[in-house]
Amino acid sequence: MNYNFYLIIPPGMETIALQEFKEKWQIHFPDINLPQSNISLGGIEVETTLEQGLCLNYILKIPGRILLRLDRFKCRDFPKLFNKLKKTPWNNYLLGQIPTIKSSSKKSRIFDSRKIEKTANDAITTYYKGQPPKKKSMEKIDSAPEMTIYLRFDDDICTVAVDTSGERLHKRGQKTLVGVAPLRENLAAGMVYFFKQNAPDITDLIDPMCGSGTTLIEAFEFYKIIKGRAFAFEFFPSFKELPKIKDSKKVLFENFMGMDKDPNIIEAAKKNSKDISFLEQDLFTGESHISMSGVIFNPPYGKRIKLETKLEDMAQRAQEKFAPKMLGILVPESIHFALKAKKTLSFSNGGIKVKFYLL
Ligand SMILES: C[S@@+](CC[C@H](N)C(=O)[O-])C[C@H]1O[C@@H](n2cnc3c(N)ncnc32)[C@H](O)[C@@H]1O
Structure with missing residues (x-):
């Protein structure tokens, strides 16, 4: 039935x-x-x-x-x-x-x-x-x-x-430490999947403003199943055990790297995931010896974190520093963003209308 x-x-x-x-x-x-x-x-x-x-x-x-x-x-x-x-x-x-x-x-x-x-x-x-x-x-x-x-x-x-879910599904089960203005996990998952769909041959992903690591963790976990939390349906009296489903071996990317200028948030990110390399580094200092084929980031923007640098400058700096094949940047719709995108994805992040640009 x-x-x-x-x-x-x-x-x-x-x-x-x-x-x-x-x-x-x-x-x-x-x-x-x-x-x-x-x-x-x-x-x-x-x-x-x-x-x-x-x-x-x-x-x-x-x-x-x-x-x-x-x-x-x-x-x-x-x-x-x-x-x-x-x-x-x-x-x-x-x-x-x-x-x-x-x-x-x-x-x-x-x-x-x-x-x-x-x-x-x-x-x-x-x-x-x-x-x-x-x-x-x-x-x-x-x-x-x-x-x-x-x-x-x-x-x-x-x-x-x-x-059938109970708590919202962006609650993945693992207890994670968060920084300022973290992205909801399901929005981060949508962004990384959209990124990969538009650049299927990219295998390496770097987030140069990774905060507590949500975006990279979602990319790493994308094909894994959600465990470690309860779902409402598991308490339905009519519920009979479901067939066992396992993590898929498939991965979205193979190598992951997160950076942030805030040492405390990097410590939190390291606690959140042992599978990803996290490094304390300011996007605007130093040269990168890492060339990663994909860059994705959710920079600070005004409302919750003060914006000191133009978003275009951040994107251009990330392009110079990491020479990616594709760069994805999340920008609030209220801010004019002058760089031309190959594709965009519009959604709402905690009530703020945002656009994810693929450059
Ligand atoms: C909106 S948060 C990112 C949140 C992250 N996506 C998450 O879900 O946890 C922006 C981050 O950029 C970092 N940041 C701001 N300016 C930076 C810079 N110049 N270089 C590196 N990181 C920077 C901040 O410390 C903050 O953690």
Whole structure:
């Protein structure tokens, strides 16, 4: 039986996220046909089996969350919403708790989020009265991640979905030390994958303003599975163990090097990853004896870190210093960037609209 999954993707990264999905599907499920998938703004719909869909939480690095759609129906009033939700088989997905309700509404009669939340809570409580959750399930509530139900109203069609991820997927599991203005891991993953897609023969990657190393670590880990954290679906009472999936041997790049002028942040980066070489060095001092074929960086820019040097000068300096075949630089859209790009990728970084330029 097939289920409908919805992958929440950082807006702007839908196409690159679909490429990741297709490539990793073939790596991890080579004997299963690629499922039907559709892109929409901020998401990808995938129709597949429950097992494969849930496994996507372990293998994809760009999505922020993965939802499992439970129902879809026309709904223009609260009694109908209540009746539908009280019949949803919640004991398959919830442990007996009242979940967090997240709602959104567009061109629909139902739009009051507080009323939607109350109706959903009442319906789930009524459902539990008729079908009390098992004691075994209830005992797990305190150790389970937050369970969230998404109710989306679009043109009077209500879509009910349960979050299968729990904590957002950019939380990879390993405890990492962060510097100032770190990139979210899933955005960094999208950037490095976009970089590689546009320069498939580049094998070496340097980040000359690496901060705590997020971008390089994401590049190093791209084909590894996410372990060391819990996912909401692992607490679904209906959950049966999934087929074991393993890290792929594939790599995005072979050699990695990180530099930063801040000695403390370099110490943090070294603690975050033993697989990458990190060096304390100012981009503007010294000559490089390392010629790396790819340079990627997220320089400080105004809002969170004061901008003392023009971004164009930073990019040109990195080009002189490392003579890369390609350079990727993340620039806020609010700053005019005069260098001509071969390709760009626009997305939002912590509320700031940014553009990733490939030069
Ligand atoms: C926005 S942060 C990078 C964050 C990083 N991508 C992460 O996710 O952790 C910019 C970094 O550039 C470093 N930096 C600023 N000017 C530099 C320079 N001239 N040479 C090397 N590093 C510099 C800062 O110390 C800071 O760690």
